Amino acid sequence: MLRRLSANDPRFRHVDFSAGLNLLVANTTDGSGDKDSRNGTGKSSMVELLHFLLGARADKRSLPTRKALRKIAFSLELDWPSTDGGLLTVTRNGAHPDVVRLSQDVDADEPGHESLFDIDVAGPVDIPAARWTKLIETELFGLHGEHPGLSGRTMLSFLIRRISSHAFNTPTRTYSQQSEADAATNLAYLLGLDWKLAGGYREISAREATRRQLRQAVNDPVWGRIVGSTAELRGQITIAEEDARRLEEQIKAFRVVPQYEELKRRADEIDHGIRALNSQDSIDQRNLTDLHTAVRDTTDGDVRYLEPVYRELGILLGDQVKQRFDDVKDFHKSIIRNRQRYLAEEVEAIENRLTDRATQRERLGAELQQVLRTLNEGGALEALTALQQALAQKQASVEALRHRYEAAQTLEASALEIKAKRLALQRSLKDDLDERATQTSEATVLFSEFAQRLYGSGRQAYLEFDAGPSSLRIVPHVDSDDSRGISNMVIFCFDLAMAVVAHRHGRGPDFLVHDSHLFDGVDDRQLRDALELAAEVTGREGMQYIASLNSDDLEKAERRGYDASGKTLPVRLDDEFDDGGLFGFRF
Structure with missing residues (x-):
């Protein structure tokens, strides 16, 4: 679980989290005018900081790298599996985003680095940010070894959606330009499906894209001569491989003669x-x-x-x-x-x-x-070196011919061949979905239970799992109109079901975070029921749900009978210009 978000700047309003439901509320003050807004109080900034401290890539547009913040060292304290229930603090700043500091060495394979942060933490160790993301994949998501197509950062983006990435547009994507195959592969892992089969669509899509590009270039005569045809290249490869084989035999039989x-x-x-x-x-x-x-x-x-x-x-x-x-x-x-x-x-x-x-x-x-x-x-050492150089050149030539052959193959591959591979993958995925009915049923039942808690038992709600033509299709369905508020609650139910399933089976961490934008346009009763459901589920599953909320939305839920006592965090954000926000100053 996440325990504390803090900074080495005394103006920063540190946030302490606990198990179960955590509500970070943004108030309006008595002096707030019509033009005052709580969009600058820091609710979304909390989400950005969590991502930053959990390994998100930092560029010039990132919040912590802005001039006013880049010298501030932000810290996140969280439970860490390999510490036997102990806490780990990760610290990072925008001035040196490629390095993170851990309060203790949880990565025995990686040596420590020179300190870059002005903090006093017992037993700190500095590691590259890329290594930190690998540790997150291993410890929080149970990913070991090679796992092409899976990304701890992508899965964290499902568990901590970002409004800046338009992650609330659809339940099954974390940003608008994300490919269906990439998103579905990571969702398949979290839900216990065969992610390798789901990832097979990525390979087909890449091949199809390459084929389209090659088809566009086929009319270029110069390009055509560079690539050639498979028939020509097959013969050239055979001769080149034979030449390389002879050189290898010469080298094996070669004996260096002294003097x-x-x-x-x-x-x-x-x-x-x-x-x-x-x-x-x-x-x-x-x-x-x-x-x-x-x-x-x-x-x-x-x-x-x-x-x-x-x-x-x-x-x-x-x-x-x-x-x-x-x-x-x-x-x-x-x-x-x-x-x-x-x-x-x-x-x-x-x-x-x-x-x-x-x-x-x-x-x-x-x-x-x-x-x-x-x-x-035998011969002289110089002669052997010359033979080895000739072999290296010949092997490079063979490799270049093979690349040209692969390019020619890709070009000459028909659409029917790609279609056949796609159909074969679809059949395999359909068979796998049938075999994994237990996993799909678990997620579907949870999603249906959550949706019916919000909209009543008479409302049909389920998850659709299907092997589509371009990706594994995971589609949440709730029998309702297409209002923004209901669409947001579909995301809420889907995320909660996904997080519970992943946590139950050791494929994900025990926290889920939502920005206040998720609750925009949500009916008072559904907001009340969603907050009660989140508290109930996280309490039952031993998990943590963190959400930011505007005070007027909370008041709507309270008017509907919601009891927020013990659920709201002690720190409250407001729209005071000087020190009301999360950072304690405006910038």
Whole structure:
């Protein structure tokens, strides 16, 4: 329950709440003129402050962020489930709306923050406002984990309706532009229905909206080329995925080789050395061939033909001359032997060099093979990084193609397909409503009971639950005319039934708050009966009902026999210019 609304400004008129019915009354003073109004006394401001302290988003138009109020720290004291019946005080100001201060740490997962408020509260902890809204969802509405489509703030807007959001226009919406699917999803949770099925309409509506936008863009040729067709994109995705798969396999098989660059240089050196040896072999092979030819052509000189020639010429050679020829012949043979020996030595030297180089080439070849095997099995870290970058780019390309494919699919999806999904969802929701007759009956019986208390047992009143074409339909019916006052009392009965059902089953808090605008145009008797009903139901259910009320409306109910003793709050607002309002000053 809500216990106290206060501020660190002494002019603020703090409001203390209790269990059951709480009436914040705005009076008119004896000096009030025809132009005086109680619209500025602070009744709706109380509702705005409650929302602000319960995590509402704050912008420049929010009440607490106005120049006259932004430095004031407002506080709300309330019962908090995780404190075992203890109280928790939340404080927030318009100067730092993104941070709230809690009087104690009820969020062990979130560290405390530096103080931003000039207050003296034992054991305070500052947390982000977004985290505070999550705590509200968990502790007050029992929401854990992911719950797309559900919002604690939306459900609080049903329990604390705001006139600034036009929340009193219809029972099943909290602001005029709220989608039916969004509102129905949150109402389904509060009433114990399958909120996930109700939330399915949100997905269909989003898809339908996207399809409409894409259909509008289909005539743009540039846009058409960007998106493409599903047939083209399907093939492109297949090829891109295969390329990505190959890169992944390369990376998985890749082994980083230490000193990769040194090994590459060594391989180049070995290759250069082998090429040099082959070049030297070519030269020696040519030289060896020339040497073999020279050896073959080197023979002894034959001079035996000289003596017959001289004899035919009639010249007889003496013994001395013959001796000279023999000496020359022996000398020539000596030269031939020396040449043959030299040539043989040269041939042997070349053959030895060829053999040595063959051995050296074989050794270098084995080393080169080992180095190349090592390089082929792995690579440098830079190469691995390049492969990983290429894979990342390819994966991004695949993802982009998939997005284009989804867009093309959405564009090409026919209205019949969306209609089929909508029909399937409607069938599932109808079946679920049949299975949850207990939950729908509980809410319907309460609503009917409350409406008949206001308008008599002869008045037909019920809740209609149906799987509509665009959302779960929850429609309150009261057999009556369409007057503003009766419409407002339909909202009153619906809100009270919803709050009771949610509280009974641990899906909502134990308070309900209504602004005085709800009672505009309400008949005296219905106002009296509504206040008595609220007191009776909250007393029976262990809940709290807070309502602001103009003094003249309260007087109308009292003339009808209503006893307001013990129900009105001690603080009374009036239209005194200086200090009659909730804030204690005008701004």
